[in-house]
Amino acid sequence: MSFLSNMFGKKKTKSVLGVDIGSSSLKIVQLRREGETAVLETYGELALGPYAGNEVGQATNLPADKIAETLTDLLREANVTTNEAGISIPFARSLLRLITLPRRDDPNEQRTMVELEARKYIPVPVSEVQLDWFVVPEPISEGQPPSDKMRILIVAVHNDELALLQGVVQGAKLETSFYEIEIFSTIRSVVDEPVRPVLVLDIGASATKVYVVEHGVVAFSHNIPQGGQDVTRTIATANGLTIKQAEIFKKEQGFKNSSAAEGGKLSYDRKSIELIFSRIFEETKRVLTQYEMGSQKSVAAIVLTGGGGVTKELAAYAKEFFSVDIQLADPFGKVEAPAFMRPVLAEIGPEFAVAVGLALRKLEELQ
């Protein structure tokens, strides 16, 4: 740091880090603010599989010290220069419910009512979770009296999950001011539609997260316990490949592949990649229809994200399946980066949606 810049009171620009602890890999993104823009400084990913005696792309269930060890390796490899981080909480370890209750304006009355109601939705003793909730702001329609109901988003995370994440943060020598359920991070980095509802499909390794975002609020969320690792396993079994081979081919070919063993090149049957994706999409369609019928609204688009969202020509398959506008998540579109990096950033973007969203929130904190 130069003495002069200090003397003239020039603010030191601070860098921040988003850390996404996924079931199959760790993803990090480091940003810095320059005026109104977020500048990409570095990013990186490291598969957890090999640290758990597993293949790349497969989900793991590692203890905090192992995750911290991997994260430390990743921070070093990616030349990260800050320890100020925002950390994600897996959706599968949290609970989100949008409920409707009679309007109460007194905060104490509100709290009592919400805490009583929340017990109905939380499958464990309330003392075992961190409970949070927000009153959803309603659009005011002119000439209408205020509603006698209020919508409340209940959020609960198990204490064990938070303890695990704290262990990772300490082990990797990071500092954090927040832990955020991953779907909120993704919304920040990939959803731009302000009015009409949008469905987000985060296809991870172990699970696919489906949720509808309306006016920036999560109107609905659902976990499908199938993801990229199941796609790989099915390709492997159906085509007599190892998990490792199937993972490599899947990434190379995705839906582009049409027939087995073309021109001597090792390949797989397209039906085997369709099998799991069609199951995930069937369930998505079911919950989407449920949402659309209940709310009397139709979604404007489906945004594909997560590592599974990177699958070649998945968008075309999804378009055929849903007959709705399909968009590929482009979280790096929200940050400034050198032009030569753009094609790569656009391609890998869906994998980094959570990490970018966390870093963006961390930057907002500095303002």
Ligand SMILES: Nc1ncnc2c1ncn2[C@@H]1O[C@H](COP(=O)(O)OP(=O)(O)OP(=O)(O)O)[C@@H](O)[C@H]1O
């Ligand atoms: N280019 C690609 N083509 C197809 N699939 C891919 C590609 N890149 C990654 N994947 C798959 O995406 C999955 C990993 O996605 P992601 O990194 O979003 O998962 P995660 O965050 O670790 O898991 P989860 O969100 O379920 O906890 C793996 O199963 C991997 O095989």
Ligand SMILES: [Mg+2]
């Ligand atoms: Mg993930």
